[in-house]
Amino acid sequence: MTNRRNFLRSAGAMGLGAAAVSRVAAASLPEAVTQSSAATQPAPAPSTGRPYNPVVTLNGWSLPWRMKDNVKEFHLVAEPVVRELAPGMKARLWGYNGTSAGPTIEAVEGDRVRIFVTNRLPEPTSVHWHGLLIPSGMDGVTGLTQPAIAPGKTFVYEFTLTKSGTFMYHPHADETLQMAMGMMGLFIVHPKDTRQHKVDRDFALLLAAYDIEPGSATPKVNTMLDFNLWTWNSRVFPGIDPLVARTGDRVRIRVGNLTMTNHPIHLHGHTFEVTGTDGGWVPKSARWPEVTTDVAVGQMRAFEFDAVAGDWAFHCHKSHHTMNAMGHDVPTMIGVDARGVVEKITQLVPDYMHMGDKGMHDMGEMEMPLPDNTLPMMTGSGPFGGIGMGGMFSVLKVRDDVKPGDYRDPGWFKHPAGSMAREYTGELEPAMRAPSPAADANTLKARKPTGHQGH
Ligand SMILES: [Cu+2]
Secondary structure, three states, X not given: OOOOEEEEOOOHHHXXXXXXXXXXXXXXXXXXXXXXOOOOOOOOOOOOOOOOOOOEEOOXXXXXXXXXXXXXXXXXXXXXXXXXXXXXXXXXXXXXXXXXXXXXXXXXXOOEEXXXXXXXXXXXXOOEEEOOOOOHHHOOOEXXXXXXXXXXXXXEEEEEOOOOEXXXXXXXXXXXXXXXXXXXXXXXXXXXXXXXXXXXXXXXXXXXXXXXXXXOOOOOOOOOOOOOEEEEOOEOEOOOOOEEEEOOOEEEEEEEEOOOOOEEEEEOOOOEEEEXXXXXXXXXXXXXXXXEEEEOOOOEEEEEEEOOOEEEEEEEOOHHHHOOOOOOOOOOOOOOOOXXXXXXXXXXXXXXXXXXXXXXXXXXXXXXXXXXXXXXXXXXXXXXXXXXXXXXXXXEEEEOOOOOOOOOOOOOOXXXXXXXXOOOOOOOOOOOOOOOOOOOOOOOOOOOOOOOOOO
16 A cells, blocks of 8 residues: 655745735644545544544545644645545546545544645635535635635635534535546534444445546536446445455445435445434444435435444445446347347457347446456456446455454455355256236337437
């Protein structure tokens, strides 16, 4: 795991505007720590200030702070970034301090925070602190509560954190474009009492969607619904790290949604309870068991469960959200008899590959030639073959023998003898079947060709 940190030392090098921050304040800006790796960087225990149990930002990192006169000072830099969405594809996004999603800000209930925001984008921006209860003038809405932060300028936000929970930050300036480009981050406020809401594993991720045409790298920013890359912290499967826990661990997963549609987030092998929203903690008496929780647009959901040994799929239940780009224009070919046609097409297009007449499983297994900088639609391999997933998918890996503090990827689960599905080769009784009518002349065999009509 790499941990490359580049320190931007000189405030002058960042082109700070004298109008936005006084000379004295500019000279004393906290360093803007940046990160270029997309690997999960476990946050260290806090070295100053109140103690807390840090979260694990999936394929992300937490922003260091500087303590000054009992105020935690953070420095966010809004800037263009290159983000690897998964091995084989890099996207040109906008983010903070080198990454999209930006670094997680972690602080404690009661903390006073001072957050410097430097704009290195080509257009104005601002930062809104989603869910935090702060003075109106700190709310970050361009035009309404503050002038926009012009390119090259630095603004400072300062407020006291009055309640613990799971929050986010994102621009409130040219929002559609800036969020379509990946500008967002998590803001975690930990309880003052470290025993309160304590868990063994605390994961956090943000949902973001992009529309990047195969063979390109920059998102189309005016797309409203038809995105083709569904990401967690701007990563897609198989680029999303597994979530590792020990059997019996109390696990929390915090999910925030800054896409344009809802995401039913589903976990196999467990029942969980939603214990927090961006409004705060849910009282025990108001929780109910679930295996899927819908995270609507602009919402956060934190849910908790006791970890059970195994390799458990964890994904968005909208099946198009567990696929990468290229899926949408493919016509339905199931049941189409293409013999003869394939031969003729091959004479014209030697590389032609006919697919889909028996379903699309092959697409996950086959090595198809793809445009540069493009990920396969359905991919990833497991111990038993192709997983055939993409987008918003990962694996919760729970093991009995995880050593304290050592949550590295343990490899694949070893299923106890007799506890795995297997091929049956014995005698078979005829299966009970509902009667179905026989196909006749009115049952069309071919799909009428059409152009792409949307969904
Ligand atoms: Cu989804």
